[in-house]
Amino acid sequence: MSDSHTQHIITSTGTYVAVFVGLIILTGLTYVAAINDFGALNTPIALGIAGLKASLVVLIFMGVRYNTPLTKVVVISGFFWLLIMFGLTMGDYMSRSWLGVPGR
Amino acid sequence: MASPVQHDTAAHAEHHPRLQHHFFSMDQQLEASILGMWVFLVTEVMFFGGLFMAYILYRYWYPDAWAAASNHLNVQMGAINTVVLICSSLTMVLAVRSAQVGSWIGQIVNLILTIMFGTTFLVVKYFEYAEKFEHHLVPGPHFAPTTDHIHAAHAVVGNPEQLFFSLYFIMTGIHAAHMVVGIALMSIILVMAWKKRFGPSYYGPIEVSGLYWHFVDIVWIFLFPLLYLLGAHLTTGAH
Numbered sequence: 267m268s269d270s271h272t273q274h275i276i277t278s279t280g281t282y283v284a285v286f287v288g289l290i291i292l293t294g295l296t297y298v299a300a301i302n303d304f305g306a307l308n309t310p311i312a313l314g315i316a317g318l319k320a321s322l323v324v325l326i327f328m329g330v331r332y333n334t335p336l337t338k339v340v341v342i343s344g345f346f347w348l349l350i351m352f353g354l355t356m357g358d359y360m361s362r363s364w365l366g367v368p369g370r
Numbered sequence: 371m372a373s374p375v376q377h378d379t380a381a382h383a384e385h386h387p388r389l390q391h392h393f394f395s396m397d398q399q400l401e402a403s404i405l406g407m408w409v410f411l412v413t414e415v416m417f418f419g420g421l422f423m424a425y426i427l428y429r430y431w432y433p434d435a436w437a438a439a440s441n442h443l444n445v446q447m448g449a450i451n452t453v454v455l456i457c458s459s460l461t462m463v464l465a466v467r468s469a470q471v472g473s474w475i476g477q478i479v480n481l482i483l484t485i486m487f488g489t490t491f492l493v494v495k496y497f498e499y500a501e502k503f504e505h506h507l508v509p510g511p512h513f514a515p516t517t518d519h520i521h522a523a524h525a526v527v528g529n530p531e532q533l534f535f536s537l538y539f540i541m542t543g544i545h546a547a548h549m550v551v552g553i554a555l556m557s558i559i560l561v562m563a564w565k566k567r568f569g570p571s572y573y574g575p576i577e578v579s580g581l582y583w584h585f586v587d588i589v590w591i592f593l594f595p596l597l598y599l600l601g602a603h604l605t606t607g608a609h
Contacts, residue, residue, distance in 0.1 A: 276470045277463075286460040293452050293594075297445070300599035308603065312595040320588045327463050328584045329577075337405045344412030348419045355423055359430065 275332050285326045292319050388572040400574050407578045411585050418589055421541050425596065428537070432530035437601035439534035442507055442515060447498045448598035451491050452590060458487030459587045462580045469563070469573035477563040477576070481556055484583065488553045495546050502535075509536045538597055545593060548586045555579050 296315045304311060325331045330341055386396050393399040429436045461483040468476025506514040509532040559579050562568065568576050 276467060279464065279467065282460060282463050282467070286456060289456045289459075290453065293449070293456065296595050296599065297449060297602075300595065300602040303603040312599060313592075316592050316595050319591045323459060323584050323588050323591070327459055328581050333404060334401050337401070337408055340405060340408045340412060344408075344415045347412070348415055348422075351416070351419055351423060352426060356426065356430070359427060 277326065277329070281326065285322050288322060289319055292322075386571060388567075388574075396571055400577070403574045403578050404581070407581045411581065414585060418541075418544070421537065421544070422592070422596075425537050425541070428530065428533050429600075432533070435530035436534055437604055439515065439531040439538075440597060440600035441602075441604060442502075442505070442535075443538070443598045444498055444501060445598050445602060447494050448594050451494050452594045454487050454491050454494070455587045455590050458484050458491070459584055461487065462583045465563075466573065466577050466580045469568040469576050470570055472570045474563070474566060477568060478560070481560045481563055481576075485553055485556050485560065488549055488556070488583075492546060492549055492553075495542070499539075502539075507535055508539070509533075541593060541597070545586065545589050548589070552579075552583050552586055555582065 292315050296312060299311045299315065300308075324341065330338060333341075389396055390399060393402065461480045465477050465480035465484060468474075468480060502508055506512050513529070513532050513535070515531055556579065559576050562575060
């Protein structure tokens with residue numbers, strides 16, 4: 267193919283296996299983190315590790331790092347909308363008690 | 371208007387048999403498929419997102435019940451399933467890679483392994499659900515968690531621990547339904563691969579199905595710590 271288009275890059279088996287090993291290690295790390303009590307940091311730690319694992323899957327297993335800019339924007343927007351939903355909903359519920367009025 | 375016509379005939383002469391007539395090139399066709407799959411996956415993110423939203427809100431309201439209820443889940447089974455899904459994601463990418471480098475046997479072996487890992491996940495899930503029924507942890511009139519050592523107030527209608535288990539069954543149930551769809555999808559892809567449909571110049575279907583498979587894996591990556599490990603530090607702390 268003498269196409270001037272972006273040639274689709276084939277990731278090496280070694281990279282995939284390295285990501286796999288990383289995911290397994292991070293799973294173990296999640297468990298170790300969970301059986302210890304870090305107080306208020308429990309959830310941020312668990313979500314941080316899960317986010318890292320998800321990023322590895324999205325960027326390398328799903329190959330988003332080699333996708334077109336348009337696809338990348340769609341991927342990011344999906345997770346951005348999710349944060350909007352979480353943020354606005356919890357912003358509402360967490361601030362309801364601020365006003366001491368009935369029917370809040 | 372002379373050159374487009376010329377270009378057209380030239381393009382038609384070297385058409386890939388799998389190139390749909392509304393695309394210019396195989397590259398464009400593949401990029402469009404990937405983009406289309408991602409648009410669908412964004413709707414899936416929002417679909418599961420609604421359930422995660424419910425989870426976050428009720429957890430915010432009932433943090434103690436949430437941690438106590440989480441302790442009823444079988445961490446071992448959840449961890450096994452996490453590893454099984456990560457394995458299936460590896461075999462999935464290796465199946466796609468096999469298509470990219472033109473290895474027929476690689477596609478077949480890795481697709482079969484992916485299906486087997488997916489099935490293993492569902493079998494473990496079956497035993498897990500059965501255990502929940504036996505232990506009266508299914509929301510409803512027979513709901514009766516037996517964790518007196520952790521949480522004293524329980525076994526009444528409206529118990530927030532029931533909310534946890536409602537969300538547990540809905541979230542893992544819909545996730546399992548996605549696994550069933552994924553296995554069906556992979557079976558179709560396996561048949562296509564068996565017929566030597568895919569190769570270095572055409573592997574869109576296997577790649578796009580792989581995206582779906584990995585997405586289902588990602589959902590589980592979040593479900594495992596949020597559902598199973600939430601109260602894990604309480605168990606070890608108490609004993």
